[in-house]
Amino acid sequence: MSKNDSKNNPEQPEYEVEIPSREALLEAVESRLKPTTFEEILERFELTDERQHVGVKRRLRAMERDGQLIYTKANAYGLPSRMNLIKGRIIGHRDGFGFCKPEDGGNDLFIPPNQMYSVMHGDKVLVQEQGTDPKGRREGRIVRVIEPRDASIVGRFFIDHDLGIVVPDDSRINQDILIPEEARNGARHGQIVVVTITRRPNRRTSPIGEVTEILGEHMAPGMEIEIAIREHDIPTDWSPATLAEVDKLADEVPAEAYENRADLRELPLITIDGEDSRDFDDAVYAEPEGDSWRLWVAIADVSYYVRPNTALDKDALERGNSVYFPNFVVPMLPEKLSNGLCSLNPEVDRLCMVAEMKVSSRGKLQQAKFYPAVMKSHARMTYNKVADILDGDPQLRQQYEQILTPIENLHELFKVLKKARQKRAAIEFETLETRFIFNAQRKIESIEPVRRNVAHTIIEECMIMANVATARLIEQHDEAGALFRVHEPPSSERLTNFRSFLGELGLSLKGGDDPSPNDYADVLEQVRDRPDAELIQTMLLRSMQQAIYTPDNAGHFGLALDEYSHFTSPIRRYPDLVLHRAIKALLKKVEGPSKALEGAWMYPDEQLDELGEHCSMTERRADDATRQVDEWLKCEYMQDHVGEEFTGVIASVTNFGLFIRLDDLHIDGLVHVSNLDNDYYHYDSERHLLIGENSRRVYRLGDKVKVRVRSVDLDERKIDLTLLSAESPSGKQRLPEPKSKDKDESSGKPKSKRQQKREKNGKVKAKRAKVEKQRKAKKKTTGKKK
Template identity: 70%
Template sequence: MTDNNASNSNDQTTPQYDVEIPSRDELLELVTERLKPVPFDDFITHFKLQDERQHIGVKRRLRAMERDGQLVYTKANCYGLPERMQLVRGTIIGHRDGFGFCRPDDGGKDIFIPHHQMYSVLHGDKVLIKPAGTDNRGRAEGRVVRVVEPRDSNIVGRYFVENDLGIVVPDDSRISQDILIPHADNLGARHGQLVVVTITRRPNRRTSPIGKVYEILGDHMAPGMEIEIAIREHDIPNEWPEGIDAELEKYSEEVPKEAYDGRVDLRELPLITIDGEDSRDFDDAVCALPEEKGWRLWVAIADVSYYVKPSTQLDNEAVNRGNSVYFPNNVIPMLPEKLSNGLCSLNPNVDRLCMVAEMEIGPRGKLKNSRFYPAVMNSHARLTYTKVKQILDGDAELREQYKNVLSNIEELHNVYKALATVRKQRSAIEFDTQETRFIFNAHRKIERIEPVKRHVAHKIIEECMIAANVASARLIESEEEIGALFRVHEAPADERLTSFRAFLGELGLSLGGGDKPTPSDYGKLLEEVKDRPDHELIETMLLRSMQQAVYQSENEGHFGLALKSYSHFTSPIRRYPDLILHRAIKSILRKREGTEQALTGAWAYSERELEDLGVHCSMTERRADDATRQVDEWLKCEFMLDHIGMEFSGVVSSVTNFGLFVRLDEYQIDGLVHISNLGDDYYQYDNQKGLLIGENTRTVYRLGDKVQVRVKTVDLDERKIDLSLIAAESPAGKQRKRNSGKTQRKKSQGGKKPTNKKPQKGNKGKGKKSS
């Protein structure tokens, strides 16, 4: 009966007892063996605990297990197993309309939580749920039995004063309760300001939550406020802990002399970096030289593992962050700037440490052989995607300016064409969706939104990176004792596949492959629709039907790229899984070759460590995606404030029971035409086919319909754009007019000014290269 509590609990503050008491596993074993819940005295008797201190210790441990959801304390004062009581442990996902869902920890469908059950919980709480049949829409419904683990993150919202009472309205619409703020705890916040709040008393069925202001962010429309909100709402670490500076002090601005020992010297090789115009950290450099049978391709990646050692504060914070987070005109880096933009960045004309994937590429694009090694390099040029395209298009001035690396650029282009042929043969799914970027003025207000065009230079780098990622995955697979994280992308799930097929059916299209479509089936579909005016919408819906790629230690292939083995090797400055892989590769090289100095930073992870890191890094990636998406939505709404009353063409991008979402052609921004604004009929929603159908006119609205809309209102707090429909045209070409009056297309319209009124809650219905 040893105390192994630390290894079986998520509670890091559980005390260590000075007497011997049963472990959690032993207590659970007893409860599992019994046919009914176990009273406290039975634990004392079974384990023969005589000392009063043992009784106290067991009681505390049982309470901790109850708090963690391992046990349930019944009304009969006994301890039972949640699963035997048909209880489900999960996370509360709030909804802007006041109801919510419980997402089970062990997977399965979300459980609907009705409005009255949400009074005593908050979005993000860990809870135990008792299933309670189905609601009138056939959804599994549950009631909240207990909050197992309250959300520990602060809440961002706007502070208002009403009748001398402070109230914070959460910015996150999934939190439907307003938070009361005692005057003594408002930190001097003014009416309308954005603040960060800590909950001091949780809500219950009769009272609202109470909190205190922890931080004042500033005025609602201040430049950059959208990023400050996203950082805090998504708990993105953005401050360096104490001790980081001390660890950085030992590094100068130049590579340490001792680091050159044992490395391959590639300083004469014409390696170049190719990135976006606004990039500041350069992870990768490339070079291709022709050979008798194909090419030799070098992909040199910043050797971050030399500087960031396991178990240091630098490393701990890199794990905590998981990845860099890229916002428009801003970045929260995974590593401090001294490394990310300095020593680890492959800047031109300076020596840098790197890990190299040297590959033999056959004349038809097949990856024949590869080897990995630590090296020192000196980038011969810092090029942008735009310049490379212009050079390949024959720009005489640029070709003269970069004549020292011109042959390398041309050979990289040749390698790309061979690799692209192989990519097409294996039927990798290629998306060509339209991306946009924000152009800001000097006051950090959006001046315009521009489309981002991917061209041949982007694809050259993408194929080189994929080749290196494949080669590194194969290396890890070849080694039984040393593992790393694979980048895994599974085939689409059944439910998403069914929805996607229904969507295609409405457009007169189909997807081959039956219940198990292959990447080839998706490729054929994309080829079929590439010339359609709604091809971007179809590609977007196809992308939504896919699973999200994750990091894990077990290789299950990459469906989208149609690859059996794939990992992330190419961006250790901004992704922690890549750093893990670099350390693993160094461990393999040390094991095989025994070189010491050049392999500083080698580390072999245990299987358990890799499993935990895979889950964590997948989470931090989703966290970054959610935060950047939120900022994009805010900025788009802010931009559209100046376009209220203007008319735009668009396409129906989603159909719901409460209206149509329309994507504006000019800006790729989505807005809602509420069902009440359709106006000339009562509309019913066909859930199976995803249609809105007029009861009397039989007018049908579906995905892909071309429409003319007017911007009606913009709600910045809710990040919502409301549109009114002027005219619609179905894919068959039938025109449908709206009785909306005459409106001229305006070139400029004053934006709606925000008010200081409390917003009403109600029916709210950069690009980095990566694969």
Template identity: 80%
Template sequence: MTKHDDSSTSEQPEYEVEIPSRDDLLAAVEARLKPTSFDELVEKFKLSDERQQVGLKRRLRAMERDGQLIYTKANAYGLPERMSLIKGRMIGHRDGFGFCRPEEGGADLFIPHHQMYNVLHGDKVLVQQQGTESKGRKEGRIVRVIEPRKGDIVGRYFIEHNIGIVVPDDSRICQDILIPEGQANGARHGQIVVVEVTQRPTRRSSPIGTVTKVLGEHMAPGMEIEIAIREHDIPTQWSAAVEQELARYGETVPAEAYEGRTDLRKLPLITIDGDDSRDFDDAVCAEPHGDGWRLWVAIADVSYYVRPNTALDKDALERGNSVYFPNFVVPMLPEKLSNGLCSLNPDVDRLCMVAEMTINNKGKLTGSEFYPAVMNSHARLTYTKVAAILDGDAKLRKDYDHVMGNIENLHGLYKILKKARQQRAAIEFETTETRFIFNAQRKIESIEPVRRNVAHTIIEECMIMANVATARLIESHDEAGALFRIHEPPATERLTSFRSFLAELGITMKGGDDPSPHDYSDVLAQVAERPDAELIQTMLLRSMQQAVYSPDNAGHFGLALDEYSHFTSPIRRYPDLILHRAIKALLKKQQGPSPALEGAWMYPDDQLDELGAHCSMTERRADDATRQVDEWLKCEYMRDHVGSEFSGVIAAVTNFGLFVRIDDMQIDGLVHISNLDNDYYQFDGERQLLIGENSRRVYRLGDKVRIRVKSVNLDERKIDLDLLSAESPTGQDRMLPKGKKFAKAEQPPSKKQKKQATKARIKSKRKAKESARKGKKPKAPKSKGQKRS
């Protein structure tokens, strides 16, 4: 029995009398064969006091709200799992229907449009499975909204028949929001506004809201970023407590912070970043050491300034990472730290955490040491400058003569690390990225491809080596909790789809159902000289799983590494800050307390699970927001090119048409199936083909095409294209024989199955390492799913 309501709300009500806890109530309901009435619960717990009964009702309602109990038509409380109810998050669709994504994993449930009237995208709901719909998808019925979506809605304000409405910019919210008279906050017709929903939608009425902020005109420069920030709930405001904490710091390193640190100010450390970078996380230095190399990677000591459980820490955790838009950044840390005290700016003292490593002449990490230090960057270099210096630019070599030895050493070390990377068969992508060139009015003048050079890969290899060293440190100390950066092998359904795609191009990939990174690298080597190599790389990337943060080390498949973490960017990534605190905690345990180790922190396992999920979510949130802005800007640019012709490649095939990627600009548009040659078309999802029933003409991934821009819908971020011509880049026959049968794709594994597979791989790895330590030969894995990556 307890006096407290142990609900998940931040303010927990306290009752004057004792009532059963949630756990007690759940146990009581679970013990009965049928749902339990209120009177039965009162009798079981002997709640004779009227105040106890009132408290019990409140608690039961709270448990209903959180989806722990269901109040049935028989006026009794039952368990959702016994009623085959599934708890999940709603995902709306622009066509009016939706999907429920179960919290416990597994396939999404299709929600028909007539079930969507009283829910919004992002709501947490209870759903009952109702069989399958016409396309074979599992269908669900919404039982209850247990947690309304959080965050405001961004949309465009219109006045129609003297009634104010807001049309949400997010196409997954299909209901227009009514704005009562006097609630428009001065918004004018056509402006972009932020709306707070004050009355939820029902089957008979639209949602009602009030305008809380007017963002501006629809086409105003930068509006696309304002919209993306609010649609994806990216925090932008610092709390008042953060401002108070920042006031304690000046513009220079505090005098007391030098105590207990290694002095590296004379070491010729340099930073190498992009031309427009403002926050410098990392500095590097290399020198020959015996028959190998010594490498110093110095990383900004953010943990000294951002202490656990402070206001700064809470705001940084909420953000999770910095978000980089074109010409605009939402930083994880306030500018005073991100661009000032923490940033490794040239010619000023800065606090850092150092990974000092020894590497043999085969590129293998042979030793590492971690310690807090103070440094002074000897030069702020860019990728462009370093590449030019290594190409022999005489002027730049003279300007940076004082660090030329370090640059040459880094280049020499890179050659060895690059060779080691190739030998372990890490998967290397050479996809093209783009950047927007704006004019003075922030309108796009052009979209240009961005090419990586040798300086990018020098820094990349140094950072990988430091991340491996830190991961090994954490792995070797059970008491040190931190997050690994894990990348699991491809899932079955994606692997099957990728193999089918390769087969259409006459390419084979070894490895069967359990390919290794080496098998993927072999494919990239096979296609390196093909005209469709970039598309094949894109499809290979799509076949991969997304890398995430986890306290359990499952290795990094793409980099072909058994241990990997993120240590090198604590200014812009919270997982790196967690790792720095863990390293300091280890050093503190070994060496004793020191001012240099302020900020040390050991995280319990259950907290690390939550942090891993949260940081993975904020990373995806940032990716989604930046992708949305990129799409909007590309559509804005293409509005001025309606009627223009371009060459491109078919980048995706669907049952409703072909997505074409325009060369160099990486802009995708749709050739709708109705704009193809007059015919009926069959879609082969397994092999990603559209086939004309009568002509037997085939459109496949990788086909080179010529298109004309037909129209651009900026609100929906859609570009429609007309197909002028198509040809196979490898001379494949574009006519398919009749009578071809089409295979169905396999069902994807559930979240539970994926977790079990991950645990099995981790267990297998640990057994192998334990056997190696004891000098035993490890046993062969019992199943293909347990093979070491």
């Protein structure tokens, strides 16, 4: 049985003799009422060969490492589920404690500092629940590390009294790493290095590591990107096999690739992208057809060049997506493909997969067909140019006279699609992004807003239509496995928090326990002209679930669509490549094999589940890495503005202070509670505000503020601010003042709680004395009458 196991799972060793499978061993342990000893396992399976004993012991140890079994103090194997053990990942915190995020999706467990000594952020562990801590959080005890973090650690190297130390850049790793002299490998004091752990930490000793890479000096240009890439374990090197495969590719489209493809080279397809884009996934063209529209969306045929299970495919899957940093990209595909053969560059032949759609006058998708084609982009347009052309710029309209009609047709179709979007009440976010403007030394000169224009929304609506069409195609054919882009409704907890936030602003969200996208759209419409509209939109975004990739269609809540997929960016997203292969497989089934359909692939269900989880993870990984770089660059920029004053808005309220978003720059800084007016402040989590105990001063989400930059900590990526003034948009700066009896008459200031309590106790004593005096007097009078 073990030989079959090893074929199914190449990570399992193949044994020379037959031994029980993992499933059989688990069943044996489950069948007993108490943990099972090694001898009992041998007896149950009648294992007499010494080689079988060795094989079973190795398999049991592997099952221990994977958290399937626990080896108890009584030298027996037990089931974690019967010992109330929870498997999960450690999430460290800069203050020394941590959390365990269970694999089953349950609530996190609080891990106290004394339990964090022997584990590190990212470890997979078994945890035993130990009741609750004083704050009411579920608390856990580390039972065992079943899978140590395998990622390298980036940090700054220091020499202190001849002792080498690396301080991790990731604040979630609290332990400094000791570096023996022979393991420094040329690292100098103050440099940024990458280390691997050679000895794990325990309760008495720090982790020991070895320097494996020297990234450079602390403030070197681009260092923030190097750190983020390694901290988030983003692959950057191509395997030798991939490089060899790419070298074999021609610089132009091979002659045999034209066979069995529709020829769209005369169709005036154009690309519309950003000013600095270099990889062009999509081209569009539309024309009226009676009272309806015909829309062509041509997408780069990456699947023709990147075949399943090749070295190139494996590297692309490992990356999952391209990662876009300021002025730097980690591409999913090698440059020869991403910027060359696959990119729909102007005036050159390119292979594509086409979604040709018929759209009604009401913006409804009526028909769609898919086919491989060869195209030639008639122009490489930018969002700004298209917007200016539609605004009537005479010079641009003359320069692009030959494609004016296609651009205007796209604009007319967009108006139809826009109305349909509004009718189905998709949530329309108007987020304001920023970009960094660098000088020649790669230092930030300014931070500028990036505003969307009509051209952005034209392309967005065309892409949404193509993504809906492909999702419907896959939905109609169960055998064609692909990934849907699923965005689920908000959870009940997030919904409650968002409603509480809106209530503080005099707003409400309709829909009860199951609000629709229309209900959210109503909120955005209500606040569109408010000064705190951006903040409300940010809080609405926070209330949403994160979109994921999954083979199970559950619709897209934000777009108010019953089915949605990602088809339009296979150069930079692996799920799109999976979908292209599935479409080709469907076409191949109907039309038969052809050169144009090479790269078709049917994915089994279990593989799709894994692909969905992996691609969702790589997307989150990219988001976290780019956010980290943005925070670092913003801190670097603000170092030159220490002492300067800015206006902003309270974007978040916590028990330790206020996060302020600076106007124009869109940079967040912290006003720590200790830097607020001299008072005791209490945090109201339901209403998102801080209240001064004595002053009754209130700081709430959305308050306009004026601040001064106090300090900037580049290593911690923190900006500390001093609050100069605050004003609520509604004009309410305080809760109702305490009544006059709670004020000190000599100063006119509110009395402290202690003073009020002392006076209250005095009044109670005086009242008791008065009652006692009256009782005695009454008793005395009664006695005389008798």
